[in-house]
Amino acid sequence: MKTIVLFDNLWIGHHPAYFKLFAQTLLNLGYRVLAFCPNPEEVRESLLKKCPDTMDRLYTFKLGDPDPNRLGISQWVRKFMLTARLGQTFAALLRWRTAARLIKQASLELDIVPDIVFFAWIDNYLGYYLKHKLVDRIFPYNWSGLYFLPSDRQNQKGLFSPAQHGLPLNSISLLKSPHCLSVGVMDEIFAKKLRTQFQNKSVAIFPDVTDESPPDIEYSLAKQIKLQAGEKKIISLLGSQCKRKGLLTLLEVAKLTTSENWFFVCAGVFEESSFLPDELKKIHQAFDNCWFHWQAIPDGCKFNALVAQSDVLFAVYNDFPYSSNILTKAALFEKPVIASKNYCMGKRVEKFGLGLTIEEGDVFGCIEALHYLCNKSAGKKIDYNFEEYRAIHSARQ
Template sequence: MALKTIALVETIWNGHHPTYFKVLAKTLLELGYNVLAFCPAPEEVNQWINQKCSNLADQFYSFELNDPPLNRLALGKLRKTWAAIQRWRNAGEAIERSYIKIGYYPDLVFFACIDYYLAFCVTHWLVDRIFHYNWSGLYFQPNHLRLKLPFYPLRRGPFNPSATLKSARCHFVAVLDEGIAQQLQKRINNPVVIFPDFCDESPADANYYLLQEIRKKAGNRKIIGLLGYLQRRKGIMTLIEVAKKSLEEDWFFVFAGELDPAGFTPQDFSTLNDFINQTPSNCFFSFNYIPDESKFNSLVNVCDILFAAYEYYPHSSNILTKAALFKKPVIVSKNFCMAERVEKFALGLSIESGDVSACISALNLLLNKIGDFKELNRCEEFTVLHSQKQVTNQFKFLLEEGRR
């Protein structure tokens, strides 16, 4: 009996997106599916698949697919609408081109980040005319189910943020936030499943040069880390203020990962650069891309506390999974998904977003009671719930059961 075929689609290639994409591809291959991978870096994914599961490489095909260029003629929401429509078209055309090469179509298309395919006035009727394949997707940031959006009562019909997900061709929608799954399912009348916010569990690279530099400069001080794709919303300005006010403390702050300048105001970016240029004795900065997950994990492992008090960010983040995997306390912002998990599994503390004094108090509390944290936390339970094995279990159930 011929293997069924799943197409994976992803056009965003920064932060956690490449890791998610590769792990999803490997999971589907191991479940016995042919996998067509459409992404900006097909050769990179090919090499990764050959390293991780070379025995399944003959079931794997990769094709280049990039995000559409910015339409400078469209303004405001219309620019996002145009981009979303073009993404649907590009995906469909890429699948047609792949058919010419391999001779068959996918049974299901899975969008590794469906968020960028949803926009103002992009209805399921419109998408069904553009995209002619059965599909599903992982919905990372359903803002409207956690935040009060302006004029929300008027956001119905073509203005509904979830309108696309009502398509009859949509077999299921995966979400990372267990707190909004039922709400979303009621709104779209299609199955919604909770996916684990998994991470790459590669052993920490003990030889990573950055790790050696951090250890040398930190000495015996406690290390607080802000790691990954560093954006303004990740609270970097808050942690800088904490560092400024903590020069007398036995603490060392690590800022490591690619810096995205786009979200900063000119004043904030100037403040950030001025602080870096002062070479503060209690800080370490490395704004380069962290090349692989074993090196990222080495940075997580060297920290005593992870800072993840993101600004008005209501969604899931797999930094919690990294923290639980390496049994590191984490500081997050109150009120949303991450705070709910931190409280439920005793993973650390939550503070009001941007509250410098509260952050300092939380650091003092966690560092002074690190023994209590190690005794009371439920890191292992959380790690199991958000493991790659759970991804396999969810996919196996959904793809074998079909539509419920």
């Protein structure tokens, strides 16, 4: 029986749902799974319900980010680690060392040698100037990983790239390691680029899966929103509430459309640090056509309850070139989306007819789109193809 180690040091946003899905899939395929994550109890509890007959092949271990304090690293170096690119690379190196130590401990304890280690968020283990030969000495196991937010994609906006400045090692140089057997990405365009760069590696396009649990019709927050909205159309921005998610654009739309039959919902953790003081003042101005819930929404049946009762999902993100499973949620419940043009999300919305796209920050373009999606105004025609998108990004893929 082959043994696969699952590794993820983060437990926010999509991380818990993805990690549990990976573990469930591998167990159902007959593998032994060693799962390292910040909340192993949650993983065991979830999988006990979904695949109880496989629990004898699941071993869970608690994992956090390496603590520089425990490693004897001085305060100025710790500060450097949080702010500088070289510091981020140093942090990645510490994660490799921690992963090697924990896997070795588990292997000795269980008398099991892992066949491969899969990093559910390989992003945290990559870094500029990081040579694979150094990591190979620290981490002797074969590995693979899912690359969620490729830094190479950010260079489209002109951000600093070592390769552009004649420096030898960009953030994906580590993929040259002979221990790296494959890598997964969610953007088909970036996959083509990686296949060109790393012709001896397997580059897989992962579906942007989501928890497909039926909506919790008794979820109290969903009931409150529906009661407050009445007969109005519900436009929702769900998940983390930060500047990048286009929150300011949505609130400006709400301010200008108080006479419309629209009700705007912003639900998720509020990331105050992403906004300037003047922007925070605007956010805290209350409008009768808005509902704010600045707390985390658990993925699964509760999150899906908010999606299911929405009429339109707002996804006009700022400078976001990546995939997002809010599109999978939209396809699952057949809810139209307004997304930013260009990049991965915008192209998918247009290709599969998931809704409409506008320029980032285009308030009046958003109002026009809402008039069509909510009030069926003339001038546009969408050939919705939720079914095909659902099939491509289903967990069954």
